[in-house]
Amino acid sequence: GEDVEQSLFLSVREGDSSVINCTYTDSSSTYLYWYKQEPGAGLQLLTYIFSNMDMKQDQRLTVLLNKKDKHLSLRIADTQTGDSAIYFCAESRTGGTSYGKLTFGQGTILTVHP
């Protein structure tokens, strides 16, 4: 079955690095995504990684994928107060009846303190 798990809360100080973790159970996951949701807003795509990759870096964001352990993480360097939001991990597959549909984790609420 499909299951994506995240820790619910993370609190960091401004300027520190944030690491948000996600685990998934479906070994046929093809793409893994990180979305950001600010209060009252829709989902903003941050980054994604293909399942045959181990790491992807995009400016302050680093995504690490451990396919063996089915573990995904998002590291935000030099975290700012504007990074405070809910972060969702999501996975999708390219085959079967669930083609293209995203399965989301519960979301991690990131709070950045000045």
Add this chain to the structure above:
Amino acid sequence: GAGVSQSPSNKVTEKGKDVELRCDPISGHTALYWYRQSLGQGLEFLIYFQGNSAPDKSGLPSDRFSAERTGGSVSTLTIQRTQQEDSAVYLCASSLVPGGSTDTQYFGPGTRLTVL
């Protein structure tokens, strides 16, 4: 437009009434998805349209929910005889082509539905 748009942004209705929610996907995107976000259930997939293929309705929670996509573009999600548990934010997303690197889904701002 540049992004996915949804209307209305907020909808308050009485229990038992029907509601229609609209989604305009990004121009040229062939795939369109509806999701629901609620406190108790998180983000749930509802329905998926791809081109002229039959939609994947596997996520619709009951037969009171239906959706259509006209002309491969605009989609309408209809909820009949609304119940209080239907209160949620309904999110629409579109992607260029499903199942590949271009499968990235871009989300609209959502419609907040409140059923009194």
